[in-house]
Amino acid sequence: MLLICRLWKHVIRKGDTVVDATCGNGNDTLAMANMVKDELGKGCVYGMDIQKDAIKNTSFLLDVSLNPIERKCVKLFSICHSRMAEVLPQKNSVRLVAFNLGYLPGGNKTIITKSDTTKLALKAAKELLVPGGVISIVAYVGHPGGRLVVLYRFVAPCICREEYETVQAFASELPVECWVCSQIQMLNRPLAPVLLFMFKR
DSSP: OHHHHHHHHHHOOTTOEEEESOOTTSHHHHHHHHHHOOTTSOOEEEEEOSOHHHHHHHHHHHHHHSOHHHHTTEEEEOSOGGGGGGTSOSSSOEEEEEEEOSBOTTSOTTOBOOHHHHHHHHHHHHHHEEEEEEEEEEEOTTOOOSSOGGGHHHHHHHHHHHHHHHHHHHHHTSOTTTEEEEEEOOTTOTTSOEEEEEEEO
């Protein structure tokens, strides 16, 4: 989280529009709100999560952490991240789109992000991003989830790996003239989260 926040601070400007595509418990949403807010109230965070508990948790954290003017600059939607284009402003207006893949911390571990909807969300994010913006992704390649709960120790890593590989493939296919893509991974902890970044030139 610390590394990602440092990167965000180098990209985000006061008054920017940014997206938290997977709100979770709201920590990333709050961090973004503190980065984009300005004296004129122009900064805006669009947060979304398919789980109502995630939106509820995020809303509570924002309510107790921000003043009323700052709180109005954060808009939350209980929708899948693949539908972000339905609620976001016009094309090419977003500085950051952040994904934290996997499951809701403290929630139902069988409800996880999936490859197909994540790929759709990445396609939408690519079109919304301004030059100089970034898509940041935290992929948990070893989280316990998926439908076959009894066999989750064996099945879940495959499900996670599939989503991670989908993100990798998406980034690898972006044209080098317009994008710079990279990832950060711990070599001595193979199941640790992998950080992926797609910078738009």
